[in-house]
Amino acid sequence: MAEPLIRLSGITKTFGEGPAAFRALRGVDLDVAEGDFVAIMGASGSGKSTTMNILGCLDTPTSGRFVFKGVEVQALDRDQRALLRRRYLGFVFQGFNLLARTSALENVELPLLYRGESGARRRALAMAALDKVGLVAWAHHAPNELSGGQQQRVAIARAIVTSPAVLLADEPTGNLDSERSLEIMALLTELNREAGITVLMVTHEPDMAAHARTVVRFRDGLVERIEVQG
Amino acid sequence: MLGTTILLAFREIRRHLMRSFLTVLGVVIGVFSVITMVTLGNGATASVRQSISALGSDMLQVRPGQSTGPGGGSGTAVAPFKLEDIAAIRSQIAGVVAVAGQAQVAATAVRNAQNWSTSVTGSSNDFFVAQKLAFSAGRPFTPAEEQSGRSVCVIGSTIARNLFQGVDPVGQAMRVRTISCEVVGVLAERGQSGFAGDQDDTVVMPIKAVQRRMTGNHDVRAIIVGVDPAFDSSAIKASLVALMRERRRLTSTEADDFSVLDSRQISDTIASTVGLLTVLVGAVAGISLLVGGIGIMNIMLVSVTERTREIGVRLAIGALGHEVLLQFLVEAVVLSCLGGLIGIVLALVTCLIVAPLMGLPFLFDPSINVLSFAFSALIGVVFGYFPARRAAALNPIEALRYD
Numbered sequence: 157m158a159e160p161l162i163r164l165s166g167i168t169k170t171f172g173e174g175p176a177a178f179r180a181l182r183g184v185d186l187d188v189a190e191g192d193f194v195a196i197m198g199a200s201g202s203g204k205s206t207t208m209n210i211l212g213c214l215d216t217p218t219s220g221r222f223v224f225k226g227v228e229v230q231a232l233d234r235d236q237r238a239l240l241r242r243r244y245l246g247f248v249f250q251g252f253n254l255l256a257r258t259s260a261l262e263n264v265e266l267p268l269l270y271r272g273e274s275g276a277r278r279r280a281l282a283m284a285a286l287d288k289v290g291l292v293a294w295a296h297h298a299p300n301e302l303s304g305g306q307q308q309r310v311a312i313a314r315a316i317v318t319s320p321a322v323l324l325a326d327e328p329t330g331n332l333d334s335e336r337s338l339e340i341m342a343l344l345t346e347l348n349r350e351a352g353i354t355v356l357m358v359t360h361e362p363d364m365a366a367h368a369r370t371v372v373r374f375r376d377g378l379v380e381r382i383e384v385q386g
Numbered sequence: 387m388l389g390t391t392i393l394l395a396f397r398e399i400r401r402h403l404m405r406s407f408l409t410v411l412g413v414v415i416g417v418f419s420v421i422t423m424v425t426l427g428n429g430a431t432a433s434v435r436q437s438i439s440a441l442g443s444d445m446l447q448v449r450p451g452q453s454t455g456p457g458g459g460s461g462t463a464v465a466p467f468k469l470e471d472i473a474a475i476r477s478q479i480a481g482v483v484a485v486a487g488q489a490q491v492a493a494t495a496v497r498n499a500q501n502w503s504t505s506v507t508g509s510s511n512d513f514f515v516a517q518k519l520a521f522s523a524g525r526p527f528t529p530a531e532e533q534s535g536r537s538v539c540v541i542g543s544t545i546a547r548n549l550f551q552g553v554d555p556v557g558q559a560m561r562v563r564t565i566s567c568e569v570v571g572v573l574a575e576r577g578q579s580g581f582a583g584d585q586d587d588t589v590v591m592p593i594k595a596v597q598r599r600m601t602g603n604h605d606v607r608a609i610i611v612g613v614d615p616a617f618d619s620s621a622i623k624a625s626l627v628a629l630m631r632e633r634r635r636l637t638s639t640e641a642d643d644f645s646v647l648d649s650r651q652i653s654d655t656i657a658s659t660v661g662l663l664t665v666l667v668g669a670v671a672g673i674s675l676l677v678g679g680i681g682i683m684n685i686m687l688v689s690v691t692e693r694t695r696e697i698g699v700r701l702a703i704g705a706l707g708h709e710v711l712l713q714f715l716v717e718a719v720v721l722s723c724l725g726g727l728i729g730i731v732l733a734l735v736t737c738l739i740v741a742p743l744m745g746l747p748f749l750f751d752p753s754i755n756v757l758s759f760a761f762s763a764l765i766g767v768v769f770g771y772f773p774a775r776r777a778a779a780l781n782p783i784e785a786l787r788y789d
Contacts, residue, residue, distance in 0.1 A: 214702060214782050235706050242704025249786065253699045257401040267703040269390050314703070 159226065161321065161354055162188040162211065167220035169206050180206040181217070182377040188370075190321075193348045193355045195365035198374030205326070207374065208358050212245060212324045213237040225321070242270055246315030246353075250327035252307045254299040260286065260310045261295040267318050285317040286310070289343060305336030312343060316353065323347065325357040329364055341367045388716075391709070395717040399724070402689075409685040410725030412678025413765065417729025417758045418736070419671035424754045425737045427664025429746035431657045436747075445516055446623055447647040448609040448630065464643045466605035469593070471633055475609065479625050481617030484512035487606035489596045495541075495589060497549040497560040504545060506562055506589045508596025514540075514573075516612030524556040524571030527592055535594025537567040542586035543575040562589060565599050619648055668754075675758070678725070679765035686718050686773035697777050698785025711778035718770020719763055726762030730755055 169181040181203045188194055198204040209215035210222060213229055214237075222229040225244065232240065241247075246267075254263045264282040273281065286292050289309040299307050308328060315323055325344065329337035345367055348355045357368065365371050366385070373381045399406045451464040469487060476485045489508035494501050507513070511526045522543065531538050539562065546555045555569040576585040597604055611626065613619050623646050630644055690697070700710060734750070741748040 209783050212702070235708075238701065238704050238706045241702065245704075247699075247702045249699075251695075253695055253786065255401075255696055255699070258397070262397070266700070269394065270700075270703065270705050270709065272390065 160187040161190040161192075161225060162186070163221070163223040164207070164210070165221045165223075167207070167210060167217045167222060169203075169210065169215070170218045180377055181210075183220070184377075184379055186372065186379055186382075188354065188356065190354055191348070191352050193345065193367070193369045194357065195368035195371045196356065196358045196374065197360060197362075197365055197371060198380075199360075202374040203377040204358050204374045208324060208326055208356070211322075211356055212247065213240050242267070242318070244321040246318065246320035246323045248308070248311050248315050248323065248325040248328045250330040252299070252304075252311045252331070254307055254310055254314075256300065257298055259296045259298055260291060260302065260313075263299070263310055264313045264317050266314060271318065281317055282313070285313040288316065288347075289313045303336075304332050305339055308332060308336070308340055309343065312340070312347075316347060316351070319351075320353065322354045322356060325355065327358055327360070329359065329361065334363075337361075337364060388712075391712050391716045392720065394713055395720045398713075398717055399721060405685065405689075406721060406724075409682055410678075410721050410728070412681035413675065413722050413725030413762050414678070414729045414732065416671065416675025416678040417726045417762055418733045419674055420668055420758050421730060421733035421754055422736055422740075423667045423671050424664055425733065425749065425751055426741060426744070426746060427660065427667065428749045428751055429737075429741050429744075431660045431664065432749055433746050434656050434660055435653050444613045444615045444619065445649045446611040446613060446619065446626060447649070448611065448626065448644060449647070450607070450644050452642065452645050465634070466607055467609055467644075468604060469606060471630070472606065472609060474629065474633060475611060475626065478629055479611075479622060481614045481622050482611055483614050484515035484610075484612035486510050486512035486516055486610050486612075487593055488513070488608040488610065489593055489601055489605065490607055491563075491596065491600045493563045493589070493600070495545060495549060495560055495562050497558070500549045500551070502545060502548050504587050504589055506539075506591060506596060506600065508591055508593035508600075510593060512612065513590060513610065516610045519576075520574040521571050522574040523554065524569070526571055531570075532592045532594070535592050535598055537565055537595050537599070538570045538591065539567045540571040540573060540590045541569055542573050542588040544584055544586040545589060546572050562591070563600060567591065567595075619650055623648055672761070675761060675765065678762075679722070679769040682718055682722055682725075682766065683769035683773060686714065686770055687776070690714065690773045690777045693777075694780065694785045694788040697780050698782050698788065701780065701782035702786060707778040710780075711774045714774030714777045715767065715770045718774065719766035722762045722766030722770075723759070726759045729762070730759060 164184050164186040167181055167184040168179065171178045171180055184203070184207060186207075196204045196208065206215070210217050213224070217230055220230070224240070227240070229237065229240070255266070261279070261282050264285050265278045268278040268281055283292060283295065286295055289312050291306060291309055291313065294302060294306060299310070302310065323344070328344070329340050332340065341364055344355055344357065347353050357364070359365055369385060371383045371385065372379060373383075448467070450466050467487065472485050472487045476482065486509045491506050492503070493506045494503050510532050514526055524540070526540065527538060530536070541555060549555070549560060550558065555572055558569050559566055560569060561567075573586065573588070593606070611622070613622055626646055627642065631642065634643060636643065697710060737748055
């Protein structure tokens with residue numbers, strides 16, 4: 157079998173020092189294959205968010221190895237990790253985190269700005285991404301003029317506009333009603349199947365996890381169980 | 387990259403128009419006051435120079451007694467000059483274009499039922515030459531009139547307006563004190579001067595006429611000397627002093643009992659005083675510019691806190707620390723530069739309106755405008771750096787979690 161896209165081995169993460177130290181991760185081993193759709197579940201404090209931060213190259217493990225596309229991420233510095241995120245990762249947050257008073261189009265263009273794309277190309281790519289999430293007609297509306305579901309779709313467009321290898325979604329449906337949640341899950345599933353984007357999603361809702369191919373359950377800083385769903 | 391960052395900065399300013407305006411208000415006021423003060427100050431300096439040179443540039447004034455300023459003669463105890471002194475100066479000093487003695491009396495000029503209090507100066511045609519006075523009508527004195535002390539006069543436009551009221555004064559007669567005199571010329575209008583008052587309120591007659599019929603003596607109260615601009619006025623002043631000492635029989639131990647005023651020197655002294663005041667006021671205004679910079683820093687710090695989540699998003703999607711730093715720095719600089727530009731425009735508009743009201747010329751000074759603008763940009767860099775560094779150092783995870 158080929159080298160997995162992501163390999164975590166023996167990852168630990170300790171916050172604080174001395175007697176007050178908190179061991180959030182106690183030795184996590186996890187492989188994610190390219191093109192997988194992974195749901196990460198677990199109670200709060202189980203280590204799923206910490207793992208997600210490490211997978212998103214936002215945080216570094218205290219010990220252990222994190223190999224992403226053959227690169228030892230734990231050895232990279234802040235800027236190198238930022239470049240890795242810029243090139244390969246897309247983020248979707250529970251709270252959408254769109255820039256207020258900024259049109260959907262400009263929000264989607266944001267990651268391209270940091271890639272130094274020209275204005276015309278930025279616009280073309282951003283419109284294509286908005287088209288994928290079905291919001292071309294709303295391109296010039298500010299977030300406060302959009303519904304929650306639409307805002308999250310703009311956020312997804314922003315995450316995929318750079319054609320990332322991995323999409324990291326942290327409770328993407330946490331702020332949405334069930335109907336909007338289903339729309340978002342359908343969109344993520346489609347992106348995973350059609351565009352071949354590997355999706356890593358943290359959720360505590362079993363209904364949402366049901367859309368994933370692989371479900372990873374965390375408990376007390378360790379991977380408790382990995383289920384592969386038909 | 388920088389172009390993109392500037393674009394981002396403009397977007398950011400547009401997103402928060404009101405806050406951006408309040409942020410730069412300090413810089414706007416600072417730049418505005420510096421430029422207004424300096425521009426009006428320059429206008430005042432120019433106006434002072436102008437009114438002094440209206441008294442006659444390239445001109446020396448010799449007065450009996452030691453006076454320290456214009457009009458401050460102490461001299462009743464000191465011997466006045468004689469007409470022979472004038473001839474001596476004319477014949478013995480090089481670089482002199484005109485020498486005119488002056489005898490002055492206050493008098494009432496009367497024509498028909500109109501009368502007007504003015505001052506009568508007894509002098510010669512050199513008086514007009516030395517002060518570069520032009521005629522709007524008529525002619526100066528003839529040599530025969532000067533020699534014989536005929537009762538003729540040249541009048542200023544104020545006299546012409548008030549006594550003759552539309553009638554051409556040339557050839558008309560008017561009465562000065564008790565004597566009748568014929569108007570032969572009218573001087574071109576010179577306007578108000580801060581030092582000499584209404585410069586057109588004057589009557590000039592041949593000095594012999596004034597001496598014989600009004601003062602009753604042969605005293606010359608002042609001598610004005612027109613200097614060829616090609617000559618060094620201080621050298622002429624020195625030889626003038628030497629000549630007058632000799633003529634007044636002063637021994638080497640005696641102090642001068644007369645004084646020589648150099649109009650250019652007076653003009654320079656007053657202009658440099660006004661210039662110094664301008665610098666001082668400008669410096670005080672400069673401090674307000676500094677305070678404006680602190681205002682920018684305050685708002686940028688608030689802005690960094692307020693936009694913590696946004697910074698988190700930017701970092702998460704791959705912005706480098708120095709890119710975030712640059713973004714906030716450019717934002718501060720763009721803001722302060724905009725403030726500087728607004729300040730410049732406001733200051734120039736204000737000066738254009740206020741300068742005429744204050745009777746000052748509007749003098750555009752490019753260097754103070756460039757300097758103020760550069761200073762406001764510098765303030766953006768200096769006071770924008772600290773908040774920008776704070777934004778760049780944020781931890782993306784904590785920034786994303788911040789509410």
